[in-house]
Amino acid sequence: MVIECVPNVSEGRRPEIVAAMAEAIRAIDGVRLLDHSSDASHNRSVFTLAGDAAGVERAVLALVERATADIDLRTHRGEHPRMGAVDVVPFVPIEGVTMAECVALARKVGSEIASRFNVPVYLYEEASNDPARKNLEDIRRGEFEGLAAKMAKAGWAPDFGPAAPHSSAGATVVGARMPLIAYNINLATNRLDVAKKIAAGIRHSSGGYRYVKAMGIMLEDRGIVQVSMNLTNYEKTPIFRVFETVKREAARYGVQVLESEIVGLVPSAALNAAAEFYLQIEGFKADQVLEHKLRHE
Amino acid sequence: MVIECVPNVSEGRRPEIVAAMAEAIRAIDGVRLLDHSSDASHNRSVFTLAGDAAGVERAVLALVERATADIDLRTHRGEHPRMGAVDVVPFVPIEGVTMAECVALARKVGSEIASRFNVPVYLYEEASNDPARKNLEDIRRGEFEGLAAKMAKAGWAPDFGPAAPHSSAGATVVGARMPLIAYNINLATNRLDVAKKIAAGIRHSSGGYRYVKAMGIMLEDRGIVQVSMNLTNYEKTPIFRVFETVKREAARYGVQVLESEIVGLVPSAALNAAAEFYLQIEGFKADQVLEHKLRHE
Numbered sequence: 001m002v003i004e005c006v007p008n009v010s011e012g013r014r015p016e017i018v019a020a021m022a023e024a025i026r027a028i029d030g031v032r033l034l035d036h037s038s039d040a041s042h043n044r045s046v047f048t049l050a051g052d053a054a055g056v057e058r059a060v061l062a063l064v065e066r067a068t069a070d071i072d073l074r075t076h077r078g079e080h081p082r083m084g085a086v087d088v089v090p091f092v093p094i095e096g097v098t099m100a101e102c103v104a105l106a107r108k109v110g111s112e113i114a115s116r117f118n119v120p121v122y123l124y125e126e127a128s129n130d131p132a133r134k135n136l137e138d139i140r141r142g143e144f145e146g147l148a149a150k151m152a153k154a155g156w157a158p159d160f161g162p163a164a165p166h167s168s169a170g171a172t173v174v175g176a177r178m179p180l181i182a183y184n185i186n187l188a189t190n191r192l193d194v195a196k197k198i199a200a201g202i203r204h205s206s207g208g209y210r211y212v213k214a215m216g217i218m219l220e221d222r223g224i225v226q227v228s229m230n231l232t233n234y235e236k237t238p239i240f241r242v243f244e245t246v247k248r249e250a251a252r253y254g255v256q257v258l259e260s261e262i263v264g265l266v267p268s269a270a271l272n273a274a275a276e277f278y279l280q281i282e283g284f285k286a287d288q289v290l291e292h293k294l295r296h297e
Numbered sequence: 298m299v300i301e302c303v304p305n306v307s308e309g310r311r312p313e314i315v316a317a318m319a320e321a322i323r324a325i326d327g328v329r330l331l332d333h334s335s336d337a338s339h340n341r342s343v344f345t346l347a348g349d350a351a352g353v354e355r356a357v358l359a360l361v362e363r364a365t366a367d368i369d370l371r372t373h374r375g376e377h378p379r380m381g382a383v384d385v386v387p388f389v390p391i392e393g394v395t396m397a398e399c400v401a402l403a404r405k406v407g408s409e410i411a412s413r414f415n416v417p418v419y420l421y422e423e424a425s426n427d428p429a430r431k432n433l434e435d436i437r438r439g440e441f442e443g444l445a446a447k448m449a450k451a452g453w454a455p456d457f458g459p460a461a462p463h464s465s466a467g468a469t470v471v472g473a474r475m476p477l478i479a480y481n482i483n484l485a486t487n488r489l490d491v492a493k494k495i496a497a498g499i500r501h502s503s504g505g506y507r508y509v510k511a512m513g514i515m516l517e518d519r520g521i522v523q524v525s526m527n528l529t530n531y532e533k534t535p536i537f538r539v540f541e542t543v544k545r546e547a548a549r550y551g552v553q554v555l556e557s558e559i560v561g562l563v564p565s566a567a568l569n570a571a572a573e574f575y576l577q578i579e580g581f582k583a584d585q586v587l588e589h590k591l592r593h594e
Contacts, residue, residue: 002591034590050591094591179587186579243576259579265587268565275571279540282483282556290476290562293331294299294347294391295592 003102004034004092004179005049005056006264009067010082012038012045017070021047024062030055035264041219042228043078044087046182048264050094053105060089060109061116064172068117072168073144079217080228083140083147084119085169091176102176103127110174114161117169120151121160124175128159136173137205137213144170181231181270182263183239185246189255192218195225198249202227202242209245211237224258234270240277268292300399301331301389301476302346302353303561306364307379309335309342314367318344321359327352332561338516339525340375341384343479345561347391350402357386357406358413361469365414369465370441376514377525380437380444381416382466388473399473400424407471411458414466417448418457421472425456433470434502434510441467478528478567479560480536482543486552489515492522495546499524499539506542508534521555531567537574565589 011017018038025033031051038045049059064086071085089109091102106127114121128134132155142150147165150156157163158171165171187195195216200206203214211233217226227246231239247257269286276284287293308314315335322330328348335342346356361383368382386406388399403424411418425431429452439447444462447453454460455468462468484492492513497503500511508530514523524543528536544554566583573581584590 004587034587035585048590094587239576257577259577261579262581262585265585265590268569268586268588271569271572271586272565274576275568278575279536279571280554280556282558284559288332288559288562289565289568290301290331290391291565291589293345293562 001052001096002050002094003053003056003097003105004094005060005089006092007047007049007060007063007089008087009045009047009063009071010043010073010076010078010085010087011067011071012043012078013040018045020070021045021063021066024066025049025059028055028059028062031059037263039080039263041078041217041221042080043076044080044082046264053097053101056091057105057109057112061112064113064117064119068119068166068169073170074168076144079219081137081140081143083144083170084172086113086119086172087140088124088136088173089113089175090125092179093176094179099126099176106174106176110172111160113172113174114158117166118162119166119169120158120162120164120171122171122173123159124173125177127175139173147171178233179267181234181239181266183229183231183242183260184263185227185229185243185260186219186258187225187227187250187255188258189225189253190218190223191253191255192216192225194250194253194255195227198246199227199229201249202229202245209237209242212242234267234273238273238277239270240274298349298393299347299391300350300353300394300402301391302357302386303343303389304346304357304360304386305341305343305384306360306368307341307370307373307375307382307384308364308368309340309375310337315342317367318342318360318363321363322346322356325352325356325359328356334560336377336560338375338514338518339377340373341377341379343561350394350398353388354402354406354409358409361410361414361416365416365463365466370467371465373441376516378434378437378440378512380441380467381469383410383416383469384437385421385433385470386410386472387422389476390473391476396423396473403471403473407469408457410469410471411455414463415459416463416466417455417459417461417468419468419470420456421470422474424472436470444468475530476564478531478536478563480526480528480539480557481560482524482526482540482557483516483519483555484522484524484547484552485555486522486550487515487520488550488552489513489522491547491550491552492524495543496524496526498546499526499542506534506539509539531564531570535570535574536567537571
């Protein structure tokens with residue numbers, strides 16, 4: 001049984017804080033810290049853990065404990081939208097576990113976070129039953145600064161926890177979903193409007209691909225802009241199609257793609273699909289990959 | 298300990314013969330048949346086995362027994378150069394085994410093939426100590442039809458076995474090497490000269506990339522041509538660079554790349570490198586691949 005969990009926390013500038021969080025996760029049995037990365041522009045870090053339900057639960061609670069103690073959103077600044085010290089906690093079925101089991105785990109952990117740390121919790125994606133509160137962006141809209149006012153409105157009482165934001169830790173979103181790819185494309189320009197227009201054209205909400213979330217942001221430290229994306233179903237909306245579209249759209253503005261980056265983990269099938277596309281490989285089968293064949297024969 | 302072995306046999310048109318060979322391999326303990334593919338144009342099949350030294354040895358001998366019984370080179374026609382019913386038997390170190398151990402195995406198996414089946418055997422690549430007899434193409438030049446005359450010449454006595462070709466099975470080349478990628482690019486044209494010129498430009502022997510062997514052939518059944526290649530060091534001469542060069546060279550003749558194919562197995566690192574190139578991924582690490590991380594954490 002392998003459950004993946006990919007908590008995003010609102011700290012990406014103080015390496016010692018992030019390191020303490022990583023250590024807190026590593027100290028837990030039954031779970032492995034597969035990866036973590038921090039983005040100073042976003043002022044955000046992403047941890048990737050994997051293990052059984054009990055281990056993953058313990059690790060998330062240890063992480064929330066550290067984040068609630070060390071992060072104060074009242075002084076937090078960064079390019080990435082955020083509502084909580086621990087902003088989002090998705091559970092992902094990887095092997096030997098169903099989505100339903102991950103949904104149950106999300107609800108259990110969400111309830112624990114709320115009661116233990118007095119932080120309001122919203123369920124999202126597969127763990128949510130309310131279409132208005134399924135999408136992370138809809139729940140997070142208004143961010144930390146707008147949260148008190150939002151929570152006072154009808155329809156925005158949290159799924160667990162207090163009816164008002166935690167004064168320094170905000171609120172946390174917890175849920176279950178399929179694996180996604182956090183994928184950023186950096187453009188060789190400082191024109192933020194270009195990145196924003198491309199993001200608007202490529203994301204589902206404003207007319208783009210069905211399984212793409214995107215926003216345009218400025219990378220202040222580098223003087224360039226970024227189309228920052230989540231690819232929420234890499235089988236149906238593949239990474240190479242998104243890349244080619246962004247590249248073509250950027251060319252309309254006389255702008256080149258400088259580079260791209262994958263944040264955290266990526267399923268090998270997504271990279272294989274890109275190789276297959278660009279190399280025009282006919283008849284390719286997953287079990288032609290040597291490492292795959294050796295494990296599954 | 299995992300040793301890979303990739304015997305190429307001169308039969309690609311009679312599926313029942315090939316199936317019998319696959320069965321003979323599967324019947325052996327300690328070895329797995331990972332893959333096999335046949336090419337009717339080439340009139341050749343490639344088997345990919347993996348296991349420990351003893352299992353791989355037994356499987357190869359079982360394969361040679363079947364091939365020697367079922368293939369008669371005197372009536373064999375096909376696009377791919379061949380010298381033996383079993384044309385070449387490379388051993389490849391994959392895990393927990395050194396090249397030196399694979400060389401020793403190649404010499405042992407080469408000697409067995411010669412004595413058991415009365416087939417002359419030449420050692421090649423890492424198993425050969427003679428620079429004139431290291432490269433498969435140099436040993437195979439003249440093919441089956443020119444073998445008797447070649448073996449009469451100084452410097453071409455085999456490493457094991459009789460001093461003249463086996464009347465129906467020719468001679469077999471046995472050795473050890475690093476993993477290679479069998480990679481073909483099909484062009485949307487029937488002009489064989491185009492494929493031959495591109496192959497000449499891309500292969501090391503006539504001025505091309507260091508780790509590429511290539512030839513241009515006609516696919517009679519489809520009326521198109523193919524640049525048929527072995528990429529002998531995919532880390533140093535990557536698949537994407539070869540593809541892009543073939544594509545550009547074909548454009549010089551007004552010809553498009555129709556498709557490409559990978560024959561047999563390909564290391565995941567080769568596909569990842571292609572994805573990284575085309576998607577312009579910066580800072581990519583092998584352990585960002587989910588399946589890799591889960592196995593190696």
